[in-house]
Amino acid sequence: MVRPQPLKSHLTALFQHAASQFAQAEHLSIELERPKQASHGDFACNVAMQLAKALKRNPREVAQAIISSLPASDLVEKTEIAGPGFINIFLKPAAWQNVAPQTLRAGNAYGSGELGQGLKVQIEFVSANPTGPLHVGHGRGAAFGASLANLLAHAGYQVQREYYVNDAGRQMDILALSTWLRYLALGNQFVPFPANAYQGDYVSAMADSIFALHGDRYMRPAADVVSDLPDAAGDPDGHLDGLIANAKRLLGADYAYVHGHAMEEQLGDGRNDLTEFGVIFDCWFSEKTLHESGLIDKAVKQLQQHGHIYEQDGALWFRSTAFGDEKDRVVLRENGIYTYFAADIAYHLNKFERGFDRVIDVWGADHHGYISRVKGALTAAGADADRLTVALVQFAVLYRNGQKAQMSTRSGQYVTLRELRAEVGNDAARFFYVLRKSDQHLDFDLDLAKSQSNDNPVYYIQYAHARICSVLSSWGGNEAELAEADITRLDHPQELALLRRIAEFPDTVNAAARDLAPHSIAYYLKDIAAELHALYAACQFLVDDEELKLARLSLIAAARQVLRIGLGLLGVSAPERMSREENARDADASNQNRA
């Protein structure tokens, strides 16, 4: 709602009026762009070139005609025709000066837009299987999703953040089995631990805690556990499934305890990790409830009624090829258990039924082939698949000492999100994760992220904020009065450059929200920090001239406001002072190299 200045619409109206002399202009929308070069003015308009073709006239002539009939404006200094027919517009300082008080009055709402129009949007992200600690790949999804959610909220959407808990299915059974096998070993019931079970130390830790809590209540003879199994070498998956079946049979009702304990431990661990990372969810949605509530039956029946389900080889198939998929997909297996895909159809139909105007899924890029399938199913069920947007996030590759820090999931030797946060800190992690376009591979430079030098963009931006705080603190006056300061003295080129940058923020937020691109906020913050630092070097703020002093302080207070909001969108703190000492422990952590 808070537009700092109707500046652009004011100028657009001027051009609309001037262009109306040409009949062809009625269907034309006037576009004003910010030229890259300062010598091209504050804004440039290309309407003359667009009109020239239809009019069959020289674009520069058309430009001249438009300029001649531009209504007078007290904000415009001058206009000129340039290049092939651009009209460059130079504004008076007054056009920009009001940006400072307007920003201050808007407060935390500055830059919040009307793009979302109060529409309800749900963003689902992370949604990692609770089968072990979150790793650095999940971290990127978490940072991206959380920043995107903040961004959409600032752009005027009502946002709900959701985590889909995959608490049903084979992976969870494997985790439960892995835990139980470690537990059995504590009672000297040794079963060879399968290579395709979960190897991590956290599994043994869970077994320890079950043993400590319940002693040998869940102990069973190893000989029974391994009875009647396919060979582990020849059929590893069959071997594993056999173990799971034996576990369920031998434990009976107790299996649910082991399964639930493991799931809750891992889910709780992930939740703590994310909370410390500043990533908070409004809703944790259980996949299991979809099975239990009959929503999956209902979804499949819905598809069936529309004639998109057929039976073959004892399974039920969804004819997804009718909706652009490469092959048809099974929804109900031969063994009577629904596939993950079937649950996902029900889940997405349920999202729509919960009243969201828009649904955004954040997925790992390796799932891109899954999109057409889900959208096809939604269409087949009679839903509007266009309300679903899938944002893909590519994997992050860590670099340390210029070399790739390899992670191999099989051996359980991967860098966890918790380790990353401990090494570089939450602020650097959040910032570096969203510094790249989400659908691009990310090279995460650990050394740069934790460096306390000017190389580090996080510190560069935070320092700009801290510098402003420091100046205002030295001044010691009443900051609330700065919004009322007389700002007509602001005319230094560097002051105007900063004002222009502040004025861009609302457009930047809207564009970033529209494109689901929080990285552009990160780039914007680097830009505004650069303008602030340049101004800091060019002008002194605490000068004797009281009027000039207040004007400049109001300007940097406005810059601080934008820095705070922008850093907040990315989940990065805006410290009032920078301290090197605090980071000493991080330096220690970095010495502990992983193999």
Place this chain on the structure above:
RNA sequence: GCGGUCGUAGCUCAGAUGGAUAGAGUAUCGGCCUCCGAAGCCGAGGGUCGUGGGUUCGAGUCCCGCCGACCGCACCA
């Protein structure tokens, strides 16, 4: 093989609806602290935007071919 994503400075990457001389950081080189925090500022060099065509007043951006990289192609999740 089929489908998808991508190729921009030595390196890491930005480049909204097609716009003027393609930008930033880093690295390299040279300057700036009696003054609000030098985690800063100013300047220099560095490019066939993978490649060949096409569309038009205008293409890094849109279309096609080729080369190269990555991802996906389960009754896993």
